[in-house]
Amino acid sequence: xxxxxxxHSVPFLPTADISATIDFYQEKLNFEDLWIWDDPPTVIRVxxxxxxxxxxxxxxxxxxxxxxxIMIFLRGIxxxxxxxxxxxxxxxxxxxxxPWGIWEFAVQxxxxxxxxxxxxx
Numbered sequence: 425x426x427x428x429x430x431x432h433s434v435p436f437l438p439t440a441d442i443s444a445t446i447d448f449y450q451e452k453l454n455f456e457d458l459w460i461w462d463d464p465p466t467v468i469r470v471x472x473x474x475x476x477x478x479x480x481x482x483x484x485x486x487x488x489x490x491x492x493x494i495m496i497f498l499r500g501i502x503x504x505x506x507x508x509x510x511x512x513x514x515x516x517x518x519x520x521x522x523p524w525g526i527w528e529f530a531v532q533x534x535x536x537x538x539x540x541x542x543x544x545x
Contacts, residue, residue: 434469435494436478438485439535442468445479448534452513479535491536501527501543 439445442465449455449470457471466481475496482488498504505519508531516538517530528542 432474432476434476434478436480437535437537438482438488439479440481440483440488441534442466442479442481444534446470449477452508452511453531453539454507454511488535491532491538493530493538493540495540495542497542497544499543501529501541501545504541505529 446458446468450458453472455470455472455475457469457476459469461467467478469476469478471477501519508515513531515529516532517528517540519527519529521527526542526544528540530538530540532538
């Protein structure tokens, strides 16, 4: 019997504006991987390295009025923070060491999602 091994997870999130989502992830977060489905686009995938997100055009989806947090763990958080600062990215929380010992900062995307970048140092 073979052992089950998970590979990775890609959140599939609603968006009200595909173009604004592409712009935010490319211009503010430097996500270079882009895949587009349909013309005009109804689904996109954006990514940077192993971190990927799928977005579907669903302007009436109730989660868009609530938002939620997505944790992204990485190495090199200081460099990423500096890079995003140079790209004039607006932070919803500055880089700081949290009481639980993780260095973290947050960015709110154009859809209301909070991307919490974190590093265990």
